[in-house]
Amino acid sequence: MPLGPGRRGVGVIGAPVAKAVVVGAAVSPGPSPIAKAAVVGAAVSPGPSPIAKAAVVGAVVTPGRRRI
Amino acid sequence: MTERSLDELGPVDYLIVEFPAGQQNFTGEGADELLRLHDAGIIRIMDILILVKNEDGSVDAQELSDLPELGDLQRIEAQLAQTLAEEDVEHLAAAMDPGSVAAALVYENLWAAPFASAMRRAGGQLIANGRIPIQALIAAIEADAADDTLEAVGV
Numbered sequence: 001m002p003l004g005p006g007r008r009g010v011g012v013i014g015a016p017v018a019k020a021v022v023v024g025a026a027v028s029p030g031p032s033p034i035a036k037a038a039v040v041g042a043a044v045s046p047g048p049s050p051i052a053k054a055a056v057v058g059a060v061v062t063p064g065r066r067r068i
Numbered sequence: 069m070t071e072r073s074l075d076e077l078g079p080v081d082y083l084i085v086e087f088p089a090g091q092q093n094f095t096g097e098g099a100d101e102l103l104r105l106h107d108a109g110i111i112r113i114m115d116i117l118i119l120v121k122n123e124d125g126s127v128d129a130q131e132l133s134d135l136p137e138l139g140d141l142q143r144i145e146a147q148l149a150q151t152l153a154e155e156d157v158e159h160l161a162a163a164m165d166p167g168s169v170a171a172a173l174v175y176e177n178l179w180a181a182p183f184a185s186a187m188r189r190a191g192g193q194l195i196a197n198g199r200i201p202i203q204a205l206i207a208a209i210e211a212d213a214a215d216d217t218l219e220a221v222g223v
Binding site: 013016018 | 082084131153154155156163
């Protein structure tokens with residue numbers, strides 16, 4: 001069934017989504033690089049709510065894991 | 069939607085819940101809990117699409133309004149914004165197995181909106197966020213416990 005005209009236009013997801021993987025093994029203890037997100041513009045979504053989109057612009061390193 | 073400025077918006081997330089072919093259930097306990105969160109003002113459901121990924125990889129998307137059998141979920145249909153575009157359907161379906169059925173949900177975290185607004189007013193900017201799987205937390209704690217045990221015996 002085709003979607004209606006309200007579904008045309010710029011998307012908000014940005015890239016194909018990968019299936020989430022369930023982590024069963026121990027995570028590495030060191031610092032893990034995570035992507036730094038930045039607001040790149042106020043893209044107007046097809047609906048009535050304009051939402052800012054985030055994009056990956058670089059990599060930063062987080063501090064090491066803190067013992068709980 | 070009540071008139072609110074962009075600055076007052078809470079963080080907006082999406083998620084996809086996949087069911088094997090023929091086993092989808094969008095009307096049971098899960099739907100009740102989702103509506104409870106929406107009705108309590110903890111989240112605001114912004115958009116819902118039901119996605120069917122065929123065995124050949126093609127994807128069919130259906131609006132809530134196309135599926136009257138979804139029961140109580142139907143009552144929020146008039147409040148939804150069409151946040152997801154056609155190209156989003158392809159992006160979201162990339163994570164689905166052929167033959168599966170999924171619900172794609174976009175929602176605003178209303179509970180976080182006052183904190184997010186306050187941080188923006190203070191000059192802060194979100195530079196990263198994410199979710200830590202419970203399994204990863206358990207594995208990390210177990211790894212720490214194993215390290216402590218080795219240290220205690222002098223290894």
